[in-house]
Amino acid sequence: MTLTTTTSVARASETSAPILEVLAARWSPRSYDPSVAIDETALASILEAGRWSPSASNTQPWRFIVARRGTPAFDSIVSNLMGFNQAWTPNAAVLIVNLAETADLDGKPRGLASYDLGQAVAHMSIQAHHEGLHVHQMGGIIADGLRDAFSIPENLTPLTVTALGTLDTPEALGEEGAIAREKAPRERFPLDEIVLVNE
Template sequence: MSLADLSTRTADTTAQLLPALAERWSPRSYDAAAVIDEEKLNAALEAARWSPSAANTQPWRFIVARRGTPAFDAIVANLLGFNATWAGSAGALIVALAEVIDPEGNERRWANYDLGQAVAHLTIQAHHDGLHAHQMGGFDAQGLREAFDIDERFVPVSVTTLGTVGDPDALPDRLRERELAPRTRVALDDILVVNA
């Protein structure tokens, strides 16, 4: 697949979706020479800021690090497995934190759910603006906590790459195969427990 073949990544859906949803995918190949577009990065973060949350608590916080900064290097140093081999080419890395305890010490039961919505909004806005995002769970949460002195009320939930798609041929063989594999999903009927 070349950059010209990105249209082949559009989902084969059973219902018509907004283009930003149908075309969204999570690449591992990023252009390591491309600098993150600050206006597009800001728009993605603004989309996260305006996502819904239980009782409007907005329990999300983000660590945003651009490639070439010590903060970026600290995040890469805490990525695990294959993530450490490819994520360093992204233009930016974003650590998503959920505020699971409020300032008064009360549990925020929906914090992880709300953070997930915020990151979803971020990824869709980024894709709409021509950037690509890939969310990862393979990271050392304690390492990130120590690297950024994260308050105990907050839990690192995910790390998201953000940037410009690059050539998949730059990836190691196993990752390139995954990058080029057809997109698949469980059938819609299979995810509906009840559809009365």
């Protein structure tokens, strides 16, 4: 039985148990309004949400490169994205390179760095939605290109890039397949497929 239904633009998420509205309404658009700049107070809150996420032994192995639309850093990030990501990301207000500190300064590996970075970015995405903004996370990146562009040290690994901004209409994407995907309902596996043991 569906207990929660949330609509955001043309996307709807249905949950089989009640969850927080900000979680139910979160989705990952590609159509961003290029005329809207980022609210700096909201951006600070989003980064702060990542700063206060959990981490193993409080190592806090996350680092971020934050670039606003119209800056050389932003253009460098766009040029190191793959495929269709290069087509729609220029309209985002901010691009964030998410880096995991995979080893400390002494070279000791941080085995849970990627996991902890994922938690930090998840916290940031929920805070962004709370702020009335939207996030799209991308794994289609050129990590070595980003490393060169920003002189990233060897103990930091670029894993993903996050686009952040204000929604535009799906039609602004221009490409028919992209418009259809933007309007499609969200889908998730049912709980009984992902919970292996529930005693």
